[in-house]
Amino acid sequence: MTFAGASVGLFGTALAVGGAAIVTLYLLKLKRRRFEVPFVALWDRVLGASEARSLWRKLRRLLSLLIQLAIFAMVVVSLGDPRLRAGADGRTVALVVDQSASMQAEDGAALPGEVAATVSAKRTRLEEAKRAAAELVRGLGDDDEAIVIGLDARPTPRTGLGADARELLSAIDALETVDAPADLDGAMRAAADALRGRSNPTIVLISDGGYDDAALARAIAPAMKGADVRYRPVGGARPVENAAITAFAVRRYRANQTAYEVLVEARSFAQKPIAARLELVQEGEVVEVERLTLAPGQTVTRRYPNLAGEGTRLEARLVADAPAGAKAALDALPVDDRAYAVLPPRKKLRVLLVTKGNLFLEGALLLDENLAVDKVAPGGYDAALAAKHDAVVLDGFVPPAAPPVHALYVDPRGDGSPFPLRGEIKDPLVTELAAEHPLARWLALKDLNITRASRFQLGPGDVAVASSLRQPIIAARDRDGRKVVALGFDLRQSDLPLRVAFPILLVNTLEWFAGSDGGLVASFPTGRPIRLMAPAGATELAVRDAAGVTVRAPVIEGRAPYLAERAGFLDVSATGARTGGGNAPSLVAANLTSPDEARALLRPTLVVDGKTLAAPERGALGVPRALWPLLIFAALALLLVEWWTYNRRVTV
C-alpha cells in the first residue's frame, strides 16, 4: 500500500496527537448535569449506589473510546490517500500529447454528435488529441497509473504519476497549443525517465506525427528500448491545405539607417493552387500589398526595398482567398499566415572625439551619417562632457578616470590604460583575430603594417580581438554595462587608416557600443532559446508575449535567456536598469518559421526502425486502488454504531 496524499510522517503525527487527545478527553471526568431529587435512596435501589464508579461501567465506556479512536484513525489515514499497490499486470502509461503549432490545424475529428461536414464543427487536432487522451484516461485499468506530458517546445510533465483520473483529465483539459515546433526528443526522454523502473511502461504519443523521419527515429527509437510506445494519430478529418510565411526579415541600410528593406518568403503546402494576398503592415497600416498565386509546393520570395517610416512594428500577412464556391479559405493553419518583426528606432550616436588632431580618425567619423561627432582637445576633456555623449574616442589620451560611457582608446599609454600594458612589440603582425566578436565582423587585418604596438594584459572577461603571436594588441571589454575597446598602436604609425578595414573597424566598434548587431533586425524564431539583450544594470527582464503571459528571466552577462512559444510581439521591461543604460530593445518579435509545422504533416501511422507503432489499448479491470472512500464509509458506519450505542446507553 502506498500513500499518495499526506505523508506517512504527517498523518502518523496527526494520528498520535489526535489519539492522545481523545484518550485524554476520555480519561477526564465526565461533566454531568446536576439534578436535585427528593429521594436519592430510591435511585440507589434501582441503579446501585456505585454503578457509575464501577469497573464494569468503565469497561463499557472503553468500547466507546475504541470506536472513537477507530473513527479518528480512519479519517486521518484517508487523508493520506492510501492506495493499494498496482498489480503486476498494471501498466504505467505516459500520455505524450502534442501541442506543437501544427496541432492548430483545423482537421480534427468532430465531437460525437457534431456534423463533421459543417464549418462550425471544425475541431483542431489538439481538441481531438485531448479527447483521445481523456478517453485513454477513462479507459485506464484499475491497476494502471498514468502521467500527462505536454509535447511543446519545452516538454514538461503536467501531472505526477498516479491513478487519479480527475487530476489527469484536468491536466489534459488545460493543454494548449503553442506557436512553435515541439521538442519530441525531449518529450520522449521525459516520458522514458518517468517510466523507468515502473511496471509495464507504456508511452502513448498522441500527435499528428508531423515530424520528419530522422527526428522520429532519433526520439522514439531510444524510448522503445525501455517502454512499449504506442501511437494515436489525430487529424485528417478533412483535407489540409495550407500556405505559410516561412521567412520574414527586416534590415536597415548600413549607409542610410533611416530606411530599411524587407524580405518575405511565402510557401504553399497545399495540393491545389492557392491565391493569396500578401500584405506588409506597419503599425497597423498596410504599406504594401501584392497578390500571389502559389502553386502546390511553390516558394515565393519578395523583397521590398527602400521602405521608410517611424513605426517599429512590422507585420507580414498572407491572406488566402476562398476557392470558387467555398465559403472559407482552404488555409487550415492560421498561425503561420502572419509574421512579425521589430524595427528599432534609430538615433544618431553621439561621439566625443578627444584628440590633438588626427585627420584619419576625424575623417572616418565624419563620413558616418549615423554619428554626431564633437571634437575636443585633451585639455578640454572632462567627465561631465563625456557623460553627455554615448561614446568617447580617446586618441593618444588617457583621462585620469575612466570615462562614464563607452570608450575607444587609441594607443593608450601610462597607468590610465584600460588594459595594463605589458611592453611593446616592434613590427607586429596580426596573427590571431577573434572572428566571432562583433568588432571583427568583415574585418581583415592579416597584412597590416604596424611600426610598434603596446601589448595588453587582459583580465577576466576581456577579449583579445587582434593579437600578434598571442600578444593582444586590440582588446575589448564589456563589463558593468560599459564597453571599452583599445587599439595598442598609433594609427599614424600603421597603414590601417589606408585600409578598408579601418572604417569597418570603427563602425563595428561604434555599433557594438550602440548595442546593435550590424543593423540587421531579425525576429526570433519561436521554440528556440534566445538571449535577449538587457540594458546596463538590469538584473531581470520581464517578457510579456502576445497572449499576455509574462515570463521573468534573470539577466546573465547582459542577456536574459528566453524561449518564445507564441508568435507575435514581445514587450520587454527591465528591472534595475540604469538611466541611459544602452539601447536594449523593449520590443522584440517572435515568429513561427518552421516549414515542418507549416506543412501540417499528417501521419496516420508511425514506423520506427521498421516497426509500426500500435494503437493504445484500454486497461484491464481490477481492484479499486483508492482506499479513502472505503475508509470514510467505514468511519461513517462506525459513527452510526457509536451514535446508536450512545443513545441506547450501551457505551455510557
Place this chain on the structure above:
Amino acid sequence: MSSVRFSQEFLTKLEYLYVVSRKVFAGKMRGERRTKKVGAGVEFADHRNYTAGDDLRYLDWAVYGRLERLLIRLFEEEEDLHIYLLVDGSASMRQNGKLDYAVTVAAALAYIGLAKLDRVSVVPLGLDVDGRARPRLPPSRGRGNIWKVLGFLEALEGSGPTALVKSIEGFVHATKRRGLAVVLSDFYDLDGPAAALDLLRFHRFEPTVLQIWSAKEARPDLRGDVELVDAETGERRDVTITERALAAYMRAHAALTNDLAAYCASHGVGYFKADTNVPFDELLLRMLREGGFLS
C-alpha cells in the same frame, strides 16, 4: 393577608368548602360516629336503669309514671374532636410544589375543622438542624383562629430530613388527647411510613394518610449522564439513566406508593393520593365525600 400561599381566592374557596362540608355531614356523617361518650349534654341519647348514687335530676319521671321503672336519661356528652395536621416539612417536600400543596390542603382542613368547633393543631414533621422536633401549633378552636393557623402554615419551610418515625414518636408521646391525625407527606422513606403509622395507631390516634404525590417525581424527565443530589441529605450520585433504568425507577416509585396504599387499606387507615396536579379543592371534596374523616 399578604400571603403568597393563601390568597383571597384561596380564602373564598375555604368558605365554599366549609358550606359544602356542612351539606355533606348533614346528610351522611351523623350516624357514622356512634361511639360518642354519653354524659353531660343537651341532646338525649338513651336510657339506662337507675343505680344507687345516680343523679336524681336525670331520672325520667315520665317513664316512671307510665312504666313504674326508674330509668336515668342519658345525654350525648359534647366532646371536642382533636384534629392533628401532621405536615411534612422536610426538604424533599420543597420540590415540585409539594409543600405548598400540602400546606394548602392542611389550611383547608384546618378551616373546616375550626369552623366545626373542632380543636385543630398543626404539627410539622421533620427535624430541625439540631435534630430536634420542630415546634407545633397548639390546638385551636373556632374560625377566629384560622389566621393563626394560616400564619403558622405559611411559616413552614422545606428543610432537613423527614425522619417520619422519630417525628411521630415525639408527637405521640407529647400529645395526651387522642384524635384524628392527618399525615400530609410524600412518604419518601423506604421503611418509615408503616412504622410511623403503626405508632399512631398503637397510641389510639385515628391516622389518615395524604400522600403528596408529584407526577414529575413518579416519571422524572432524566436521561443520560447526570449527577443526582438528594434534596434532604445532599448526597450525590453519578449515574447514567437509561430507558431501562428509568423504567425501573418508575416501577420502584409506583411500588412505594402502592405499598403505602396497601398498608393503609389493610389497617383501616384512610389513604388519599394527593396529586399536585389536581386542584386542592377537588381533592378535599373527594376526601369529604369518600373518606368521611371529619365529623
